[in-house]
Amino acid sequence: MRKHFKTRITAYAAVLCAAAVLLVILLRATDNNFLNHLKTKASLLLDPIDISAVSSDDDDWQLMLVNAENPLPEGYAPELTELSNGHKVDKRVYPSLQKMFDDARSEGIRPMISSSYRTSAQQQAELDEKTEEYIRQGYSPSRALEIAKTWAAVPGRSEHQTGLALDITTADASVQAAETVWKWLGENSYKYGFILRYPQDKTDITGISNEPWHFRYVGKAAAEEIHKRGLCLEEYLKIIR
Numbered sequence: 231m232r233k234h235f236k237t238r239i240t241a242y243a244a245v246l247c248a249a250a251v252l253l254v255i256l257l258r259a260t261d262n263n264f265l266n267h268l269k270t271k272a273s274l275l276l277d278p279i280d281i282s283a284v285s286s287d288d289d290d291w292q293l294m295l296v297n298a299e300n301p302l303p304e305g306y307a308p309e310l311t312e313l314s315n316g317h318k319v320d321k322r323v324y325p326s327l328q329k330m331f332d333d334a335r336s337e338g339i340r341p342m343i344s345s346s347y348r349t350s351a352q353q354q355a356e357l358d359e360k361t362e363e364y365i366r367q368g369y370s371p372s373r374a375l376e377i378a379k380t381w382a383a384v385p386g387r388s389e390h391q392t393g394l395a396l397d398i399t400t401a402d403a404s405v406q407a408a409e410t411v412w413k414w415l416g417e418n419s420y421k422y423g424f425i426l427r428y429p430q431d432k433t434d435i436t437g438i439s440n441e442p443w444h445f446r447y448v449g450k451a452a453a454e455e456i457h458k459r460g461l462c463l464e465e466y467l468k469i470i471r
């Protein structure tokens with residue numbers, strides 16, 4: 231009798247454990263980030279990136295990493311092309327950008343640049359403005375600055391100072407939602423050498439909040455790998471360098 235009781239308790243415990251494990255797996259599987267992470271890992275294992283095909287010294291400028299830990303080189307000043315709307319980009323990026331916008335427009339998409347190259351002073355102003363916004367919401371100045379930094383980098387650590395990054399929204403909000411533009415860019419920008427730089431599922435690596443509007447030029451080969459494998463630039467550079 232006693233033995234049966236023990237066996238039964240052990241069986242219950244085993245079933246409970248199995249159920250708990252199953253629940254954890256189920257909960258994690260419904261978490262998109264986890265699934266994306268698995269997909270990326272599998273893709274890298276089954277079909278490793280051909281490093282010789284995607285990286286050379288000539289590409290260094292387009293694979294420049296600028297983030298909280300990696301500031302711009304001192305005095306970095308890209309040669310810029312000024313667009314008809316007054317926005318400026320690194321002149322090497324301009325032809326690809328123009329082609330991307332032309333092709334988007336031919337499909338009825340109405341993209342518009344809302345931010346492009348920024349000087350250090352402009353980046354500071356951007357950060358100040360964000361910080362003020364959070365102070366107005368009731369945060370202490372130090373906490374406000376901390377949150378603001380997840381949206382706008384401190385000067386010297388913003389991609390906008392490279393001339394390779396653009397914030398893109400819609401040209402006519404009454405006709406088209408920005409989401410329509412972002413969806414098109416998310417699916418097509420890699421063909422022109424651009425990547426969605428701060429995806430939702432990489433915020434812990436990039437240190438920047440989900441920004442569906444921020445696109446960064448990295449060149450076609452890198453953009454294709456990054457897009458296809460669901461990487462962010464930090465992950466990609468770690469693999470190829």
Ligand SMILES: [Zn+2]
Nearest residue numbers: 395396397444
């Ligand atoms: Zn941006």
